[in-house]
Structure formats: C-alpha cells, structure tokens
Amino acid sequence: MLGTLQPPRTLSRFPLYLTSRPVTLCTLTAQSPPSTSPAHSQILSIRHSLLTRQVTAAQLAESYLSRLRLTEPHLKSFLHVSDSDAVLRQAALLDQRIAGGEDVGPLAGVVVGVKDNICTADMPSTGGSRVLEGYRPAYDATAVRKIKELGGIVVGKTNLDEFGMGSTTEASAFQVTANPWDVSRVPGGSSGGSAAAVSARQCVVSLGSDTGGSVRQPASFCGVVGLKPTYGRVSRYGLMAYASSLDVIGCFGSSVADTGILLHAISGHDRLDATSSKREVPDFASQFASINLLESKPLKGLRVGVIRETLDEGVDAGVISAIRGAASHLEELGCSVTEISLPSFSLGLPAYYILASSESSSNLSRYDGVRYGNQAVADELNSLYGDSRAKGFGPEVKMRILMGTYGLSAGYYDAYYKRAQQVRTIIRKSFKTALDENDILISPAAPSAAYKIGEKIDDPLAMYAGDIMTVNVNLAGLPALVLPCGFVEGGKVGLPVGLQMIGAAFDEEKLLKVGHIFEQTLQNCRFVPPLIEDDTAW
C-alpha cells in the first residue's frame, strides 16, 4: 500500500475530481468480509514499511510534502509550512539511523501538523492572531518536544480561529481554511487547520487544542478521528492559554489507532504544568486488535448511554439518524444501549461561555505589545496598550475579552463567574452519575455537518449554539473521542458526521478500544474526502 505513496499524479487535475457520489449509509458487517477496507493506522504502517525498508522516511516525507503543496492552495490549512529541506533533512537523518540499525521512536517518520497556538521553537507561532504576527517562541511546547523526541517531524503550523476562539476557523487573522469534503464549507474550529490537514492527508496526524469542542467539532466536520483527552492528561505547557481550566491539547488522525498512538506519545505528567496529572499512562496502542481477531460480539456487556438531550430539537435530522445508526451499530457489537438524560446539559453552554470568556480576558492580558508581538507606536502608556491590543486582536477575541472582563467585574462576579462555577459543579456531578451507570456516553459531536463559509459569521449566537454538544465535556474535564460514523447530504459526495463517545476521567483506554472496534466494523463508509479520493493509498 505504502509503495504507492508516491506524489499523487491525479491530484493535479483537482478540482475536476469533485464528482458527485450518492450519500451512503454505513452498515455493520462484523462477520462478512469487508467490501471496503476500514481505516487503518498510518503510523503503524509507516513504522512497518520503514523498518522493513520498503520505503524511506525521506520518500514518505516527500510524498506528504508534495500532496501538501498540491492541496494547500485549495484548503489553506497551514499558516506556516516547514522548509522542505529541513523536513527532508530530518527524514534523512532517520533513514541513516534506521540503516545503522539504531532504534527509532514510535513516531519515526510520522509527519505531524501542529496547531499554531502550540509553541514550536524557531517556527512562527501566532495563535492565529495579528498580535503575535512573526512571533517565534524560544521553546517547544512539551507535547511538541515529546513528538520530536519520538521521531515525529513537524511539517507546519495549522490555521485556527484566533487563540482558539471560534468554531469555523474563519476567525483566523490570516486566512480561511476550507473543508476538504467541500471547499465552500468551513472545516469547523477552532482546530480547523489541523482537522483539514489530516482529512486531506497533508500530514499523518496533527495536534489541536480543545477548550469547548475545538478538536471534536472539526473532526466531525472533516471526517477524521479527534480525541480530546482528560483535562490534565497532556501537559498544557506551550499551549497559548485560552481558558486554562478547560484547555487540553488533543489529537487528530485518520484512524482511532493513530490518535491513540499520538496521545500516548504526548501524555504524562510534566513538571512545567502544575495541572498535569501524575497518573500512569496506559499503553493505548496495545489494544488495537485486528478486525480478523474480533469475536462476534466484541463489546459484549459494555453499557452505552445515549444522551437524550443531544438528539433533541435544533439537531439536524440527518445527524440524529447517523447517531441512531451508530447506536444500533454498537448494539450489534454487543453493547447494551440505553437512552439517558442529563438535565443539566443545556446549562453547559452559558456556563461555558462565561467561564471561558472570563479566563480568556485574563489569559490574553499578556499580549500587550511590551515584550513581544506587535507593538503600536504610541507616545503614552495607555495608548501603547490600547492601540497594540486594538490593532492586534480580531473582533471575536475582543468580544470575548469584553464579556469576560464584565463577568469578573466587581458587582457582577457573583451573578456570572461564581454562578457559572456552581453550574460547572452540577454538570460534573451529573456526568459522574451517568458514567457510574454507563461505560460510555454517546452523542453527536455537533448539531450539524459542516456549513458554508460565511454562513454563521454574523450570527455569533448561532455559532456558539453549535458548541452545545461539546462544551459540557470540557466543563466536566472528561475525555471524548469523535469518529466519523456516517454521512448527511451536502456537498458533492455528502458530508461526514462524527459520533462523540464520552468516557470517565482518565479512561481514554476504553474510548479508544470501543472506537477502534466501531471503526473496524463500520462498512460501506470510506472517510476519504473527494479532494484526494483518487489517491489509491487510502
């Protein structure tokens, strides 16, 4: 398979290849031989082909770079692409080590995209904001450092809504990223660049960040797997803070196994992050059993709760039917599926926006133009601050800073911030109860599939409402896995829909196991966007 990973010749003919295709219903065929092969782990394949010398890291890197070059003009998922010589040099170094029989890390030769609000030494890191235009950090974020140490190659910095504030990636100060499934649509956000890049195979895996759904919603929109780890599982050191008590670095991959392997690589306690957990990190990869080894009811006894409130009014019928389909798929796999209610669910959205805005109003204070980033010319201190920030921040960021400043102000603190914290406690408790009675909870990752660019740009409330499925999970600090489970109509070939699986704190292992089995048994669904469909590697 990987032998064909040469520069894809057909891509040059894009966009002629956006031929229409009927929307398919995915089916479960756990026993019968698959009609289309399920998603496989690119990371494991790469490792295998490198170690068996079927391909070199340099060839691999070159193939990703050339696909990136071809697709990037249509997608604009990257704010910065690494110098290709530098990438190829790193790859060549790996090849030397492999040739010399040296041990190489589990991410050797894996081309990784990194969301631009995650610091990379000597590479621009702007957070998608003018205020940090041209800023190059002095250090690598812990997650990036770990990836590099394990052999991963950072291929570039992906686009995002400014400082992670947004759900479409349209709030980037620099460019709008397109959805590989339909370039007239948004990739979701705020990690839209990272999701689009993996979807279009511009990189193998990517890092995103998730404060209220910023990994899961774009994963759903772009038809890739997105993993939001438990709060504290991954060090936040080097992640530009948006809302510190909610922020987590998350993983994108084209298979559950890839996100699990990437999570394993970046997890663990970090002495530079006081909120990172000291819990042991299980070897998530060990459970990615091959489909052939699965018994007939591989998830027998697993208790799955479908959150009733997430399949309510305001959710697209197509999304609801895809989730219901996924629920029956899980039942077929042996799960006992019941519908459960989380009465506090609807409280999550307002509580989230108060808490996240409040924290962001504080976290963004450091962008004052004094020490780094863009500094306005001013003849007086208040103007220096005012002008640097007025010119540096975009409207969405300004709005959230204002909302957050308001919510923390004397006289309003009790009514807003404090109350929202109380709501958060209630939400945490209701999830705890639900997860005591169920192994996992499921819901859509977003109320709809990807919408058109510009569609919600003037309607922030509608955009905020789109986060309803995801914000509660951040408030509760829980892990959640989003994986494509079906399609709805839209675009030329249909638009992917993501299933969200929510687990108990630090139980990513279970989510990955269930997600992997779900993915391996889902048939007639191929989550490769039309943009690169002709590339036979997928």
Added chain:
Amino acid sequence: MMASTIFRSIQNHPLLLYQTALFRRKNGVFYCTMKSTEAQTATQEKQKPPLPKIMKQTKTSDKFSKDYEAVIGIETHVQLNTLTKAFCGCPYNYGSPPNTSVCPICMGLPGALPVLNSKVIELAVKVGLALNSKLSLNSKFDRKQYFYPDLPKGYQISQFDVPIASGGYIDLDLPVEFGGGHRRFGITRVHMEEDAGKLLHSENGSYSQVDLNRAGVPLLEIVSEPDMRTGIEAAEYAAELQRLVRYLGVSNGNMQEGSLRCDVNVSVRPIGQAQFGTKVEIKNLNSFSSVSRAIDFEISRQVLLHSQGQGDQITQETRLWEEGAQKTVTMRKKEGLADYRYFPEPDLPGVILTKEYVNSILDSLPELPEVKRRRYEKMGLSMQDVLFLANDVNVAEFFDATIAKGADVKLAANWIMGDIAAYMKNEKLTINEIKLIPQELAELIASIKGGTISGKIGKEILFELLAKGGTVKGLIKEKDLVQIVDPVEIEKIVDKVLSENPKQLEQYRGGKTKLQGYFAGQVMKLSKGKANPGLLNKILLEKLNAQS
C-alpha cells in the same frame, strides 16, 4: 542570550512616561534602587542625629495634636529568600544586570505556566505561625489583574479571599529612649504573591525599559490591624517584622534593596470619636526612620487641616514620601475603588496543608525575638541591654552561645555591647565575620573573673581574638600574660619601684598622697601589666605607709 533577543525595551518607540504615569502602578510604589549592603535597624537608625525640622506646620499643629488621635495600619511586602523564584526556576540576585535572570515563565511568554515553588509555602507557614496567625489548611492562589509594563502577564498571582494565614499579632518593646513600653499589634492577614519587575527610566524621561529580574520573586504581604498611633510605633512594628523574618531566616529584610517594603495608611480623628477619619496611603518609605518621619509629618498635616476646620480636604489618596523635602505629596487620588477582577488562578492547584506539616514546621521554629527578650529580661538584663542583644539574631545567637559556655550574663552582655560592638562598627563587620568565637569570649570572661589575667590584659587579648582569632589560653601562654598573684613577687616589684624613686617616696610621706597613683603605675609597668591590681594596691599602700 535569550534576554537580549526576547527582552525588548520601549526604546524603539519613545514613550513619554510622565511622573504621574510612572506611579500609576496599582499595587506598589516604584522603588528606586539605592545600592547599600549595610543592614540597619530602627534602633540603630534612631541614633543618627535627628533631621532638622523643616516643616513649619508641625509647630502649629502641635498644640492641637493632643485633641486628635492618629490611626495607622501597615502593609508590608517581604521578599522571601528562596533559591528560585515563586513559579519558575530562575534564581534572584539583587543587582544582577537587567533581564539576566528570566525565562519564558517569569517573562509571561505565550504558553508558559507557573509551577509553585513549595519552599514558598514553607516560609509562609513559618511567618504565619510566628505571627500567631491561624493558618488556612485549604487556601488558593488568585489572579489580581491590572496592566503595567513591569507586570508581564497582565496579572499578579496573589491570594485574595483565602490567605494562607489570617488573624494574629506581633509583640514588641519600644526603645527606652522613646519611653519604652510593651506593645501588641494585630495582624489581619498574611498572603503569598509574586513580585513585579522594575521599570528603568531614561535620564531625559523619553523612554522606559523593563527589567524582569525581579518579576516572579516570592513575596509575603503582611497586613496589620490599624493598631498603631505614632510614627515610632509604626517604625518599631516594621523593625520587629524585619527582626522576625531575619530570626526565621525567610528574608534578608533589607529595606534599601526592597526586600522589605512598607506602605502605611494614616488617618486622624478627634479623640473619643469611634469612627475612623479618611485614610491616606503613603508610599516610598525606604527606611524605618522615613516610616516614622513620614507618618509624623502626615499626622501633623492632617491634624492641622482638622484644626482649621478643613478636615474635608483630607481625601482618600496615595501620597509619596519625599525624603529630600521631608514631606508627603499627592501621588494619585483614588478614583473610586480599583477593580482588580480577582478570580481563582486556574493554572495552580489549591494549597493544601496538613496538620502534620504545620506541626513539623512549628517544631522547627527558632526562638523568636519576643521570647528571647522576655528570657533576657528574666536573666536580669536591663531593657536597654535586652533590646540591643535581641535586635540582631546573630548577635543574640552569639550572646546565647557565650552564656551557654558558662559566661557571666552581665559581663558577656557588656563585652558584646561595648568593645565588640565598637570593633564591629569600626571595621564594618557583622558578628559572624569577626574571628572571636563565643567559647573564647566565655573563656576570656572567666579568666578575668578568676584572676588569671587582668581586665586590661583581657581587653588586649580581646582585640587580638577579634582580629586574628585563636584561643585565650594560647594567647596568655604565648605572650606570658598570666597575672601575678603571688604577694611575694609583687612585694619585690614594689620594693624595687620604691627604692628607685626615693624622691617621690619622700614627697608622698611628706603628705603628697596623690603620688600613690604614680607608684601604682610604675609597679604595673614593671610587671608588664600583669600584677593583680588589688594585691598591688594593698601591698603598695602598706609599704608606702610603713614607718621607716
């Protein structure tokens, strides 16, 4: 160097920072940095000649002052002497070149996170316990938000509604020269926070530069109850805090370096009135004497306004002490209450103390100044001596070690306060830097008391010991200084002197008895100072008065 690439001054874009703008910082005054290594205490300072009174108003208000009472509270910031800063691994050394002790964390770079240095908690608990405060077993950090160029994150990590320690008191004894007396002042709270950096202003004021070496250095803010009534009481409160932190070893307490900084609140009310007057905050107090003088000035100013029926002219404001002019001037008027938008610091977990931890620290506390003073008092020392000895923890330890070796308490005190203190002052040495060790001082005192050497020889030996060290026994032996206590030997010397001075002897016997001193001197000289003075005089008198 990271510092040179990342650090950026506002130089590129000249900024007119007017004096008023400079002091717009809301949590503290901008401290100028005078270099001085001399530690000082309130008591020592007061021995300086008093500054000329240049405020005319003082006289005018003096006659009214008996009708008014001042109410004074103090906020003190104490820099903790941890090896590294509060939330990062940078060391802090006062006086380092700008931005040489900085990292992504204390510079507030994007993505950097604070991690608490646990030593800060330990030192805070020590101070809380020493101030008889109640410790919060569950406290937390909060963000105090305001913009200023010396505050890299745009917020200061501090503690708001749940400080690590609250309530408590501090005991002190006022200096004898100010009438003496014991005082107990209440402590409202003690909380942990981080220091800000410093602004360096260009000479022509056209631009300012930021030095972040101090940013993130751990501080304790200690807030007093409004229990003080005079400048002296306030200065002594601050001096006692300094003594306390030095005894505890948690800070060098140096005011010139800004390791201990006091902001005072002063209000005045007619005696008998329960309600407080309008309070004025005074900043820029770089010594205990400036604390005392600034407060006295401010009291006079406010009393004068009250007595002239202009009490309403006293507004809630921050005033600056001008050392040169010896007066306070308006720095900024309070425009309502500043809103710092405090909220819990989400980057740091709560601070949880266990009872065992607190008890282990309690057990490790040294003897504190108040306890030491009471003990010295019980030993029979005068309050003057008590205050001198207990003022400096190292002096007190030296004294304690000396008497632990069996030295006479009063004699040990006299030696330390007299010749040893004078020597230290002349040579500009601390007691830890002199070569004399407590054991030898005890030996010296015993040798004099036991008659082995005379007091005069004792002094000689002392200076030898102070400068070069060594042992009393060794020096006595080396220099053959043992006192002559054998009457026969002394008698021989006396006889020799008398026989060599027949003329003076005749005069003496003729009635000029004052010459006794001359003879005594000659005998002492001949004995090389070793003759026991008592014996010498006894034998000399006998011989002089003997009938020939």
